[in-house]
Amino acid sequence: MLKYSFKEIESRWQKIWDEQQLHRSPEKPTKEKYYMLVMFAYPSGDIHMGHFRNYILGDATARYQMMKGKDVLHPFGWDSFGLPAERAAIQRGLRPAEWTYRNIEVSRETLKKTGISYDWSREVISSNPDYYKWTQWIFVQLFNKGLAYRKKGWVNWCPEDKTVLANEQVVDGRCERCDTRVEKKELTQWYFKITDYADRLIDDLDTLPGWPENVKTMQREWIGRSTGLEVDFIIKETGEKLPIFTTRPDTIYGVTFMAIAPESPIIDRLNLDDEHRKKVEDYKKEVLLRSEIERAAVGEKDGVFTGKYAINPFNGEEVQLWVADYVLAGYGTGAVMAVPAHDSRDFLFAKKYDIPIKVVIHPDEKTTLDVADMEDAYTDYGVMVNSGQFDGLVGHDAVEKINDYAESKDIGRRKVNYKLRDWLISRQRYWGAPIPIIHCPKCGQVPVPERDLPVLLPEVENYIPKCRSPLADVPEYMNVKCPGCGGEAQRDPDTMDTFVCSSWYYLRYADPTNDRAPFDKDKLDPWMPIDKYIGGITHATGHLIYFRFFQKFLKDIGWVKDDEPASELFNLGMVCGENGEVMSKSRGNVVSPTELMKTRGIDMTRLGMFFTSPAEKEVIWSEDVMVGIEKFIKNRFFPLAANFRGAKLDLKSYFKLGDLTDFEKNIYIRLNQTIKRVTDDIERLQFNTAVSALMELEHEYNSESIQSDALNDYIILKVIQLMAPMAPHLADEMWHLGGQRQSVFRSEWPEYDTDAVHFDAVKIAIQVNGRLRSEIEIARDSSEDDVVAAALDDVKIRSYTEGKEIIKKIYIPNRLLNLVVE
RNA sequence: GCCGGAGUGGUGGAAUGGUAGACACCAGGGACUUAAAAUCCCUUGAGCCUUCCUGGCUCGUGCCGGUUCGAGUCCGGCCUCCGGCACCA
Numbered sequence: 015m016l017k018y019s020f021k022e023i024e025s026r027w028q029k030i031w032d033e034q035q036l037h038r039s040p041e042k043p044t045k046e047k048y049y050m051l052v053m054f055a056y057p058s059g060d061i062h063m064g065h066f067r068n069y070i071l072g073d074a075t076a077r078y079q080m081m082k083g084k085d086v087l088h089p090f091g092w093d094s095f096g097l098p099a100e101r102a103a104i105q106r107g108l109r110p111a112e113w114t115y116r117n118i119e120v121s122r123e124t125l126k127k128t129g130i131s132y133d134w135s136r137e138v139i140s141s142n143p144d145y146y147k148w149t150q151w152i153f154v155q156l157f158n159k160g161l162a163y164r165k166k167g168w169v170n171w172c173p174e175d176k177t178v179l180a181n182e183q184v185v186d187g188r189c190e191r192c193d194t195r196v197e198k199k200e201l202t203q204w205y206f207k208i209t210d211y212a213d214r215l216i217d218d219l220d221t222l223p224g225w226p227e228n229v230k231t232m233q234r235e236w237i238g239r240s241t242g243l244e245v246d247f248i249i250k251e252t253g254e255k256l257p258i259f260t261t262r263p264d265t266i267y268g269v270t271f272m273a274i275a276p277e278s279p280i281i282d283r284l285n286l287d288d289e290h291r292k293k294v295e296d297y298k299k300e301v302l303l304r305s306e307i308e309r310a311a312v313g314e315k316d317g318v319f320t321g322k323y324a325i326n327p328f329n330g331e332e333v334q335l336w337v338a339d340y341v342l343a344g345y346g347t348g349a350v351m352a353v354p355a356h357d358s359r360d361f362l363f364a365k366k367y368d369i370p371i372k373v374v375i376h377p378d379e380k381t382t383l384d385v386a387d388m389e390d391a392y393t394d395y396g397v398m399v400n401s402g403q404f405d406g407l408v409g410h411d412a413v414e415k416i417n418d419y420a421e422s423k424d425i426g427r428r429k430v431n432y433k434l435r436d437w438l439i440s441r442q443r444y445w446g447a448p449i450p451i452i453h454c455p456k457c458g459q460v461p462v463p464e465r466d467l468p469v470l471l472p473e474v475e476n477y478i479p480k481c482r483s484p485l486a487d488v489p490e491y492m493n494v495k496c497p498g499c500g501g502e503a504q505r506d507p508d509t510m511d512t513f514v515c516s517s518w519y520y521l522r523y524a525d526p527t528n529d530r531a532p533f534d535k536d537k538l539d540p541w542m543p544i545d546k547y548i549g550g551i552t553h554a555t556g557h558l559i560y561f562r563f564f565q566k567f568l569k570d571i572g573w574v575k576d577d578e579p580a581s582e583l584f585n586l587g588m589v590c591g592e593n594g595e596v597m598s599k600s601r602g603n604v605v606s607p608t609e610l611m612k613t614r615g616i617d618m619t620r621l622g623m624f625f626t627s628p629a630e631k632e633v634i635w636s637e638d639v640m641v642g643i644e645k646f647i648k649n650r651f652f653p654l655a656a657n658f659r660g661a662k663l664d665l666k667s668y669f670k671l672g673d674l675t676d677f678e679k680n681i682y683i684r685l686n687q688t689i690k691r692v693t694d695d696i697e698r699l700q701f702n703t704a705v706s707a708l709m710e711l712e713h714e715y716n717s718e719s720i721q722s723d724a725l726n727d728y729i730i731l732k733v734i735q736l737m738a739p740m741a742p743h744l745a746d747e748m749w750h751l752g753g754q755r756q757s758v759f760r761s762e763w764p765e766y767d768t769d770a771v772h773f774d775a776v777k778i779a780i781q782v783n784g785r786l787r788s789e790i791e792i793a794r795d796s797s798e799d800d801v802v803a804a805a806l807d808d809v810k811i812r813s814y815t816e817g818k819e820i821i822k823k824i825y826i827p828n829r830l831l832n833l834v835v836e
Numbered sequence: 837g838c839c840g841g842a843g844u845g846g847u848g849g850a851a852u853g854g855u856a857g858a859c860a861c862c863a864g865g866g867a868c869u870u871a872a873a874a875u876c877c878c879u880u881g882a883g884c885c886u887u888c889c890u891g892g893c894u895c896g897u898g899c900c901g902g903u904u905c906g907a908g909u910c911c912g913g914c915c916u917c918c919g920g921c922a923c924c925a
Contacts, residue, residue, distance in 0.1 A: 228840055228920080235839070235921055242925080260925060273925095312837075312923055345924045352925085358837095359923055433924050551919080625860075626848060632918085639848070642860045649875075703850070706859035779855040784906045786855050810892090824905050830854045834905050 016751075018652040020615030023747045028129050030746075036757055037131040042540045043085035049541050050076040051520055051580070053549035053557070054091040054138070056098050057117040061124055063589040063623070063635050064550070066607040070620045071586060071629050071699060072548050073130045074739040078696050079545075080131070081738065081763040087541050088131055089523040091138030092118050095146070096512030097175060097191055100445035100477070110445040110477060114141055124608060128616055129743055131759075136526045140515035145522065146447035147468030148532035149515050152564070154450055154461040155571055161207040162439075164459065168277050168343060169438060170306075171199040176479035177442045178203055180511060181435050182556040187306035195305055198277075204440035204449060204508065208563050212237050212432045214577075215562055224582030229554045236555040238433025243417050245426035247272060247351065250323040250332060252285060259346035259431055263416035264409075267401035268353040268374035269331070270364065272324045273317060273338040276301045278348035281320075281337060290321035294337050301339050315340045315363045326351075327425040329402060338363060346431055354391065355383070361391040374400045437560065439511045444477035444484045446509030454496035454503040463497050469505070483507035516557055517564040520544060520579060535573060544580035551585040558583070584699060587632040605635055617741035618644055624701035624740055643705070650712050651737070652744065654730050655751040661723035665732070668767040669725060677719040682770055684714055685729050689766040692736045701740060708737060727752065732764050780805045781832040782814040798825040805831055 031037060052072040055065060076088040094114045103113035118139065126134070138145060156162035170179040174194035178201060183190045208215075216237050219230045242261035249256050256272070274280050276298045286294060297318045301309070317338030324335050340359050341350050354364035354371040364371050373383045375396040382399075383392055395409040407415055420426030440449060448469045450462040462469055472491040477484045485491055486507035496503035518532070524541050525533035565579040591605070610619045618640065626639040671679050688711045695704035711733065720726045731752050738745035738758045749758035772794055778801060780788040788810040792801060802823060805811050815835055822834035 231840060232920055238921090238924065240924075258925080262925075310923070315923080340923045340925095342924065350925045357925070359925080362923095431924075433921095554920080628849080631849090633848085636848085636861095638861060641862095645875090646860090702848090703859080706850075709859060777855085781855085781906075784904090789855070822905060824854090826854055830906090832854080832905050 016653045016656040018615075018648050018744075020617065020743070024129060024616055024743045027743045027746045028127075031129070031131075031757065034757065036759055037088065037133050038135060039087045039089075039133045040085055042537060043087075046084045047541055047545075048076070048079040048082075048084040048086045049544045049546075050079065050086060050088045051523075051544045051547050052090070053547075053553070054093050054140075054516065054519055055121070056093050056096065057114060057121045058098075058102075059117040059120045060606055060608065061121065062604045063607055066128075066619070067589055067623050067629070067633075068548055068550070068586055069125070069128070069130050070623060071584070071701075072546075073742075074620075074624075074696065074701065075546055075548075075699070076131050077742060077759055078739040078763065080759050081735065081761060083762065086131075087136075087523065088133060089136040089138070089526075090125065090130075090132040090134070091136075091519055091523070092121070092140060093512060093516050093519070094118060094139055094141040095446045095509075095515050097177075097441075097443065097445070099141075100443060101175075101191075103445075104478065111141070114445075128607075128611065131742075136523050138519050138522050138526050140447075140512070140519060141445070143468045143470055144527070144529060145519075146471075146515065148522070149447045149510065149518070150450040150462070150467050150469060151464065151532060152518060152568075153510065153514070154464070154467075156206060156567065157451070157459075157461050159567075159571070161210065161567065162204060163207065164202055164204050166200065166202040168198050168200050169203055171197045171201075173197055175443070176481045178438060178440065180438045180513070180556075182437075182513075182559075184306070187310060195307070198302060198306070200277075203438050204506075204510075205436040205438055206514075206563070208437045208559075209432055209434055211563050211566055212239065212434050213430075214566055215434075215559060218562075218566075218577055222578060222581070222583075225580075226583060226585055229551070229558065229583060229585065232554045233559055236434065236559065239430060240432075241428070241430050243413075243420055243426050244347070244429040245351065245420060246327060248325040248327065249284065249335070250325055252283075254283065256280065256324055256335075256349055257347045258349050258351045259429060260351055262353070262356065262413070263420065263426075264395070264398055264401075264404075264407070264412040265353040265356045265374055266326065266328050266351065266416065267398075267404070268355050268372045269326050269333055269351045270354055270370045270372055271334045271336055271352045271360075272349060273336045273341045273352050273360075273363070274320075274349045275341040275343035276337055276339060277343040278341075280347075280349060284320060284322055284335075286320060286322070290319070293318045294320060297337060304339075309339060313362070315359060315366065317363065317367075319367075327423075334369065336363075336367075344435060345433065355385065355388070356391050356393055358391045358393060361388075372400065374398060437563075439514050440506075440508035441511050442481065442483045442507075443479055443509055444471075444474060446512060447471070447515060448485065449506040449508050449510060451506040452494055452496055452503045453506060454498060454501060456501055457496055457498035457503075460496055460498045460503070466497070471509070483509065485509070513557060513560050517560045518568070520547075520561070521568070521574065532573070535575075539575050542574065543576045543578060544582075546582045546584060547580040548584045548586055550588065554585075584630070586629050587627070590632060590634050610637070610640075614640060614644065617744040618647060621647065621705060621741055625705045626702065628702050629699045646709055646712070647741070647744070651708070652748065654712070654715075654733065655748040657717040657730060658727055658752045659723040660753060661727040663724045663728050665728065665764075666762070668770065669722075669728070671770060673722075674725065675721060677716075678722060678725055680773070681715060681720065681729065682725060682767075683773055684711055685732060686766040686770045689732065689736065689764045690771060693763070693766075696739060704736075705740065708733065734758060735761060735764050776828045778805075778828065779830045780808065780811055781830065782811065783834055784832060787811055787814055794828060798823070798827075798831075801825060801831050802833075805833065 050072055052068050076086050080086050099114050100110045103110040153162055170184050172179050172189040172194055174192045184196050189196055216234055216239055240261050242259055243263040244257050244259050247256040317336045320335045322335040323332045325332055352360035354360040355373045356375055371385050376382050376399050377396045398404050398407045398412050417428055448471055450469045452460045454460050472488050474484050474488055492504050494503055494505055521533050524538040561579055568574045607619055621643045622640045625643050627633045669682055688707050691707040692704045734745050734748045746758050774794055775791050776794050777789050777791050779786055788808050790804050792804055818835040820833050820835055824832040
């Protein structure tokens with residue numbers, strides 16, 4: 015039996031592929047193009063099963079598309095700036111750059127050994143000056159359009175990492191990376207004005223049928239668009255306007271108090287008397303000490319009365335003005351109108367502080383609400399009551415009428431609000447792209463001119479985080495001449511969040527060494543958009559929103575042609591440890607594919623991963639799956655190559671069924687069915703069933719029963735092609751053993767013979783009253799009458815139908831007959 | 837609380853409204869062997885009947901209903917698990 019020596023096979027074919035530059039993409043596609051992208055990686059020095067699964071999915075797809083005759087772009091790179099790299103370096107007492115570049119070497123070598131079809135000539139490293147020069151350039155473009163700006167505000171602060179975090183990096187009130195409780199600080203920071211793109215980011219999701227529904231839903235909710243009315247209440251004493259946002263203008267006659275967020279600057283303008291000022295300030299201090307989690311807890315609500323009153327512009331009523339923790343400073347205007355009868359939070363608050371509750375909505379004409387009986391607010395739409403001229407209006411119509419009235423009287427205006435906040439991108443850390451801004455006492459914020467980019471990250475003595483950027487302590491870095499007036503000025507000390515770097519890397523792959531521009535549009539356009547983007551669901555509301563934002567911005571300034579970066583997104587399932595928990599270094603349950611590849615071979619490891627489960631499902635990795643696949647490959651599939659008979663044949667031709675013996679005809683049809691199945695399965699990334707299909711075919715194949723040398727060799731070669739995307743080294747070796755000179759990846763993907771996908775005879779299930787009672791074999795495409803006659807002739811069926819009347823016959827051609835009796 | 841997704845043998849998992857459990861793992865049995873490993877073959881959802889015919893019947897895809905000749909698949913209501921959002925006015 016032909017022995018499968020994977021080490022030899024792997025090194026041979028990797029060498030040949032290298033020599034032939036098989037994975038090299040043309041500068042521009044000349045044929046139909048396919049841009050296959052996997053999310054680039056932080057260079058940890060080793061890859062784990064999750065990465066491996068991601069990369070082999072991308073690889074199998076890329077190889078399949080290659081065989082479909084397309085020009086494939088399948089690049090890889092390193093997301094090498096950022097906190098994880100810096101933290102790892104600190105732990106080991108190394109400089110971040112040293113640690114990062116050493117790891118890139120190791121990681122790259124590890125990946126190269128997997129034989130994945132990356133075009134390494136296009137490798138992108140985000141911490142290289144030739145890359146971050148253009149990250150900075152994009153920052154400047156955003157700045158020039160007013161979309162990068164600095165403001166003071168309450169921000170998320172991670173005390174462990176000693177830096178600020180974006181909203182997207184706070185999970186359940188904790189730092190996404192280190193799980194530390196996030197604090198609130200009032201700081202001046204850099205933001206990207208992603209909120210300007212909120213509508214497009216939501217609306218364009220409808221143009222992405224190739225994106226999973228759950229990701230689109232998550233993004234819609236994250237952006238959180240809501241339409242309503244901004245109404246100007248009046249502060250009684252000062253006459254100042256106090257605008258609030260509401261989505262329920264129809265409840266406005268039910269307002270019995272107002273509430274302001276503790277952090278809101280509105281409070282400072284209220285002119286509080288000493289007694290109330292002290293109470294409010296004490297309350298604010300106490301609130302700021304609370305954790306995010308406590309503050310976000312639904313249920314308990316508290317606040318303090320300010321001693322001031324506000325006037326409802328609709329009815330002139332005076333209501334108490336409170337400061338309450340449940341009002342968010344960052345959303346809407348930072349103040350709300352409170353309608354206890356029709357909002358659960360207001361209801362709880364009013365009950366707690368004995369504030370009046372006034373019903374202004376009844377569920378319908380007949381059903382009325384009584385405050386005394388209410389245990390919670392009635393929050394559905396209904397009929398307006400106690401609302402002056404608006405009484406009797408219903409639901410959305412009521413809302414529209416109120417909106418019209420407010421606008422006509424100039425006491426309010428229709429307004430759209432978003433949960434999405436501007437993207438906080440500055441970090442007080444060393445290992446990132448420096449923010450290319452110079453602060454000049456005369457000229458203000460001045461962007462570094464393009465000719466002076468990149469602003470190089472300086473070497474520093476001490477990069478240990480200490481609550482402000484380590485760059486701030488490097489005078490030779492900080493002190494510069496203002497590009498505007500030439501006077502003494504200072505650089506911005508902060509660096510950019512690594513998510514900025516990862517928001518445009520997919521564009522750089524098209525032109526990775528360009529030193530005059532981020533990329534050449536002529537080189538990029540033919541490759542875009544990304545045809546398939548594979549990665550984990552964890553990026554749904556972070557990276558996958560950011561990179562869409564960058565794409566849209568770059569389109570607006572004429573650098574890219576598409577509104578959306580990726581036409582298809584695939585979320586692969588996570589790989590978990592034996593107990594079903596996430597693999598992570600801290601848990602110490604990381605399974606490395608490297609060891610497995612050494613002991614069982616790359617292709618075997620790939621097949622094991624493919625076979626264990628469909629790609630979108632989470633898998634609990636266990637080596638047990640290797641047993642079956644290994645037996646199949648070693649004992650059955652690879653030895654097929656020993657059966658070649660050296661026939662001359664044309665792989666593009668089909669056989670005539672009439673020329674074949676019964677066995678040959680049967681196996682030829684099975685081959686074509688398998689081609690169809692495997693092709694469909696690969697298209698939808700369902701590799702587990704693709705492998706099953708090949709196993710089934712192999713079980714039916716028997717060389718001795720095939721007389722035609724041509725057919726025998728034809729079957730084996732086709733099967734090798736079908737296996738090639740999944741087990742590339744193995745396939746090329748077998749292809750070669752079959753006398754083929756070119757790599758199997760230069761061959762054309764099999765097309766099935768449409769005349770040979772069905773057998774002449776079919777087995778038809780016979781049901782009586784919907785229950786399976788028998789099965790008959792009959793010529794394909796027999797008439798219904800023939801099938802019925804055959805069924806009624808069947809002994810088993812007769813016992814069910816004899817003496818009974820057949821009242822209905824349902825016939826599904828070539829599959830099933832259901833006889834309904836009596 | 838709201839929004840998604842999923843519940844199928846001992847296990848991983850298959851099934852355009854049409855024969856549920858493909859393909860594997862595990863387990864059991866057998867062949868080969870002095871023996872073991874390896875390999876190959878057979879059995880394998882549960883229960884019952886019949887018994888050597890390699891048959892038959894009943895039940896069975898989280899639970900309860902519905903639509904249909906026919907439901908794992910569609911509809912309604914629950915339960916459980918996973919993921920996301922979570923005081924967004």
